Amino acid sequence: MPDATMMPVLQIVPVFDIRAVLSAVPEGRSIVESLDTDQLITGKERKAMVRILVSHLIEKCGETPTAVMKIALASALINAFPCLNDDSGSGFGTWYAKGRSHHPATGFLEERLRNIRKQLRRSSRGPRPQREQETVPSRIVIPAATISEERAVQFAEWLKNNSQPLAQVEAYMRDSCQYRAGWIRADHSKSIPEVLAMFPRLTTPGMIAQDLSILFAEPAPKLFETWVPLYADKIIRLAKREGKLALPEEQINLDARGEVALMLLPVMLPPPVYKQGRKLVRASVEESKRFFIDVKPVGTNMVEYLEQAKSSRSCPFVLLLEDGMLHSYKCRVKNNQIWVVSQPSAG
DNA sequence: ATCCTGACCTCAGCTCGTCG
DNA sequence: CGACGAGCTGAGGTCAGGAT
Secondary structure, eight states, X not given: OOOGGGSOOOOOOOOOOHHHHHHTSHHHHHHHHHHHHHSOOOHHHHXXXXXXXXXXXXXXXXXXXXXXXXXXXXXXXHHHOGGGOOSSSSSOTTTOBOOBTTXXXXXXXXXXXXXXXXXXXXXXXXXXXXXXXXXXXXXXXXXXXXXXXXXXXXXXXXXXXXXOSHHHHHHHHHHTHHHHHHHHHTTSOOOHHHXXXXXXXXXXXXXXXXXXXXXXXXTGGGHHHHXXXXXXXXXXXXXXXXXXXXXXXXXXXXXXXXXXXXXXXXXXXXXXXEEXXXXXXXXXXXXXXXXXXXXXXXXXXXXXXXXXXXXXXXXXXXXXXXXXXXXXXXXXXXXXXXXXXXXXXXX
16 A cells, blocks of 8 residues: 555645626625726725635635635636736735745735634634623523522532432432522633532433523423534534545444534544643644544443543543444444543542 | 724744755 | 755734724
8 A cells, every 4th residue: 555645645726716706795796897897996895805705715725725725816816807916926916925034925815814813713712801701691591599599508518418319319409400500600610520529419310401401491402403413414514525524425324423523523623722831732633532532442341441531631521432333433333322521530 | 982803013833845 | 864944824913994
């Protein structure tokens, strides 16, 4: 078998039909008209055109298209509208110019891409100060409690020290649900170990589902309804379009689509960069897949596994006990079991 | 007045190809 | 094989002008 690293890499460069892309939106149509009749573009039109073209580029090639893609777009632009040709060597330096002598690439298209990435990074870093934080609490409405807070505290204390009788645990957990929700949400966030230390009965089977059905009565039943029919297919289609699907879509068994989509998440959502001392570090996709989902064969000794996981990895993560060939999405899923491991020591 | 966006800029760090 | 440079991205800063 030939060494993959020695294989020549062919990059498919899309042909950009600038007129078609612009004509697809009303604002773009008037820009095309203006360019055809007047052979010029206003500052306002130029900005609008760059927005339309860059959003098309991102749709086709993702948020970090290669320089080849950007050159193809800029070149297609001046071919479609020769009046936009500038005096630079390439003719499109105003629109896209490759970086040189340690200076980054520039041009209106490049700058727009950069600004979009900036916005994306900003929003993915969590809530913005002031305005957005103010709106968050109004969206999450905790239903009114059925018991007083004093009583709820008493229930929580009892639940810390008792795991039986089960009917009593379920009843106290039901009645103290709103208190728990308020405690967890106070001061913005608490870690999973903190929450479990305070409310250990959350690990009793069915308790999280009970909380969910009380707090989110309407959407709770839809949680599992929508993953496979709605989101799994969308994630698989997106992965296919971005060339991140390791096998033909038709070969993914209907039963396996939900699990394949879950395993695609770390591939589709590239891990962010973080600082380790002075160095900027980014986990590879393979590393984040391992951190996110650990795949072990059915029959793995859970006691030994959890003991080992306690010292070797951070929680929570998904443990998939596979029966068959799910690894690397080569799936024929039969009796796979999925666990969410939140605290290895809890077993 | 305040916020948002675009444009311009710098710096750190990464990947990849080239050269000795 | 390691050093080095080119090209690139990410992150962040600043400022002007437009929108609200």
